[in-house]
Amino acid sequence: MALTQADPAKLAAARAAVALVEDGMRLGLGTGSTASVMVRVLAERVAAEGLSLRCAATSKATADLAQSLGLAVESLDDIGWLDMTIDGADEVDPHLHLIKGGGAAHLREKVVAAASDRMVVIADPGKVVEVLGAFPLPVEVLEFGFETTRKLIRRALEALELGDHDVLQRLRGSDAVVTDEGNLILDLHLGAIPDPVALARALSGIPGVVEHGLFLGMCDLAIIGREDGSVVELARDDIDADMLAQEGE
Numbered sequence: 449m450a451l452t453q454a455d456p457a458k459l460a461a462a463r464a465a466v467a468l469v470e471d472g473m474r475l476g477l478g479t480g481s482t483a484s485v486m487v488r489v490l491a492e493r494v495a496a497e498g499l500s501l502r503c504a505a506t507s508k509a510t511a512d513l514a515q516s517l518g519l520a521v522e523s524l525d526d527i528g529w530l531d532m533t534i535d536g537a538d539e540v541d542p543h544l545h546l547i548k549g550g551g552a553a554h555l556r557e558k559v560v561a562a563a564s565d566r567m568v569v570i571a572d573p574g575k576v577v578e579v580l581g582a583f584p585l586p587v588e589v590l591e592f593g594f595e596t597t598r599k600l601i602r603r604a605l606e607a608l609e610l611g612d613h614d615v616l617q618r619l620r621g622s623d624a625v626v627t628d629e630g631n632l633i634l635d636l637h638l639g640a641i642p643d644p645v646a647l648a649r650a651l652s653g654i655p656g657v658v659e660h661g662l663f664l665g666m667c668d669l670a671i672i673g674r675e676d677g678s679v680v681e682l683a684r685d686d687i688d689a690d691m692l693a694q695e696g697e
């Protein structure tokens with residue numbers, strides 16, 4: 449897809465994020481439709497300005513796209529550490545907590561974000577929510593003991609009084625979705641997640657869960673693009689400052 453056909457809100461967010469890229473940076477490239485617009489904008493800038501970057505991709509799809517556009521992609525371990533990762537999200541709340549994994553890439557995305565000095569999220573206004581959870585929470589699980597893991601997740605949801613919601617295997621047609629790491633996805637249709645920290649802790653404590661799509665305290669800056677091409681930025685530092693101010697009141 450050419451950039452001229454890209455959704456204007458996604459394009460605005462992508463352009464603002466790519467403007468933060470500096471020559472010589474080690475960069476993490478996210479996954480999904482918004483991240484792929486960003487990869488195209490980045491490739492354009494690299495070609496125009498001759499920037500020298502080292503890029504790690506969060507999925508095979510992103511690696512293929514980046515390479516097809518002439519960006520050099522290396523393994524995360526070869527690069528070692530990243531200055532910045534730019535990625536999309538399925539939901540962003542006012543604390544910059546995220547739901548990710550709508551494209552089944554959240555495991556690699558979390559590994560890459562955790563190895564980055566800075567995580568920048570780009571999104572359109574439809575992703576901004578007051579409370580996470582309208583978007584079904586993706587959980588990557590092992591194929592081994594799949595049904596047992598699903599049972600343990602249901603128990604954990606009940607214990608948190610989030611029970612009685614669908615915990616559905618993600619399918620494409622009638623086939624199971626299999627992640628880049630060879631695992632399966634369960635989508636938790638919760639409607640609302642009042643305490644994401646408690647849910648994240650509970651899910652991480654289940655052995656068959658490889659990784660859940662809650663990204664808590666990882667995003668440093670959210671850039672929300674608008675249809676008119678403008679952007680709104682929300683930085684974690686501002687939020688921390690606001691919280692400290694409220695605590696002091």
Ligand SMILES: O=C[C@H](O)[C@H](O)[C@H](O)COP(=O)(O)O
Pocket residue numbers: 478479480481482483535536537538547548549550551552553554557
């Ligand atoms: O697994 C996929 C990722 O977490 C994506 O970044 C997320 O689903 C957002 O994707 P999109 O930009 O296509 O809405």
